[in-house]
Amino acid sequence: MPSLVYLHGFASGPGGSKGEHCRRWAGARSLDYHAPDLNLPTFEALTVTAQVEAVEALLGALPEPPVVVGSSLGGLVAAAVAQRGAALAGLILLAPAFGFAARRLEGPRWAGYRRRGTMPIFHHARNAWTRLGPALLADLPAWADEDRWTLEVPLAILHGTRDEAVPLDSSRAFASRHPGSVLVEVDDDHALLAEPTLRILDQLLRSALP
Template sequence: MNWEYIYLHGFASSPNSLKANYLRDRFSQIQIPLTIPDLNQSDFTHLTMTRQLRQVAATFPPSPTPVTLIGSSFGGLASAWLGETQLQCQKLVLLAPAFTFLDLWLSALGEQTVEIWRREGFLPVYHYGSKRSLPLSYNFVTDLKQYPETKIQRQIPTLIIHGINDEVIPIQASRDFAASRPWVKLIEQQSDHSLANVLPEIWQEISTFCQLSNF
């Protein structure tokens, strides 16, 4: 049976990110399509985890075609939730997944900024895909609070690749996630959050994990 491969880019990123383009090229070389949806949907302002999960689930092929999700950062967190809720999802590859994202971000913003955001409804966020600041609705926060990571418990093969020098999502978040889930394999790399210096290593791990050498 043919598998479907879907890549989910990170928060405030786009389908034209470095990792997205790199993996698109690698999959193309072995003649396997890699679907990369634009999770911004031309409306970053009203992005929520719920909207993102619905959007990606709608791109799934007809059942029972199995799906492998490859997610980067916030796309990795979304992938983990899709693995929990979508039975067609049979494998996960999570690149520096954004576990504990909300707590880390709100703490970094500080109570005063968060309160202004809540009161005014929108916060300017630099969007790397658009190369400019865009407003983000506070609904992003209230929606994400519905998704505690402790509820991600479905036992499907999961590969996590995380940089030990990650300055955005500390590697301890992935260590903690993997420690209580024996079906999760964590590979630590000498890299930061971008993982930009270990792209060939990432591709090798994905190829092995997904058995792409058979194609």
């Protein structure tokens, strides 16, 4: 049976609430579970390229194609890995951070980061403020073209209608370009931790890992 791989989001870690939910779900079914730390090479020197390459190395070492759950930036990384040809049994994206590169390269909220090359960020896994360095800025142009990606893998997207971090329209647009994909819109915010939302996530997991 395929294993379950969970990819966490930006300024987070594998032990966050959704990761622990997926770990418990897999453990109750005796499934192999993997949740790599994607603060690579460090959070201060973070690049999407380092994240994608680390996930590709992990998937390449597994005995069969896994189901991958990607949350926020982890969702973008998961989609990128699928786009680059990784063999997957299924893909579940939780408020995937489509447009992540464009918002940082062009959006007004990140103008100071572009000007200074650094930015203070509260890192939830560390429970502390840290400083994001310039490596991400240099790396992001390589990951700004997800509107041209075509994923050949069973795809489900879960996104909250009250998400203020990642626009719901980005998931709607991505799903519309992938016939056969499933988009579930829920009354939730970016965290996607409401009990009804987690029950829907469990349903998606059961569909991908019967």
